[in-house]
Amino acid sequence: ASGLDVAVQDGGKLGDHQRRIASNFVTAEGLARLSVDGEIVVEPKKPVVQFGSVAVAVPPGAFIQATEAAERTMAELVGQHLSRAKKVADLFAGCGSFALRLAAKSEVLAVEGDAPALAALDRAFRFA
Known part of the structure; x- marks a missing residue:
């Protein structure tokens, strides 16, 4: 971390x-x-979080789950539920905790109103 x-x-x-x-x-x-x-x-160190196999440099004030364990558990539940989905819409996608994991197996439309969070998600996806 x-x-x-x-x-x-x-x-x-x-x-x-x-x-x-x-x-x-x-x-x-x-x-x-x-x-x-x-x-x-x-900013002595760029704040980076890991969503599955993807590292995301989060913008100031970005929402992430309070603990890594909670984020991972929620992502696992979502991933299990959507394991067969070919297309997924992730509404309020934030920095991509679900979208980036789901993109490994599905086509994902990530929707987010916070421009810096969406830019961080996009950057992480493009350079993963």
């Missing part, structure tokens, strides 16, 4: 001094990234 990705909402504009403090904290604590209101403040 790449480390903890911290996304702060409604944090306001950070001054230079606050950015230095934040950067020192992120480095000292071994965090992967800190973003405030969608802006990356510091």
Whole structure:
């Protein structure tokens, strides 16, 4: 795992001094990234998650399951249920936790309203 990705909402504009403090904290604590209101403040390591065999670089604030075990269990259940499907629509696909796994055996239409999440899914699929 790449480390903890911290996304702060409604944090306001950070001054230079606050950015230095934040950067020192992120480095000292071994965090992967800190973003405030969608802006990356510091990113020592690109946050990457593994969905099956595909690595996805997630954008700031992206939704993923709280634990790897929960994500894997949900994906396994979906995969079992759709194991014979030739075509699948993954609505609210996020960064691709289901779509990328299902694409190994099915034609998948991934639908997502969050443009950065969809771009991460698309990039991961194209370069998998």
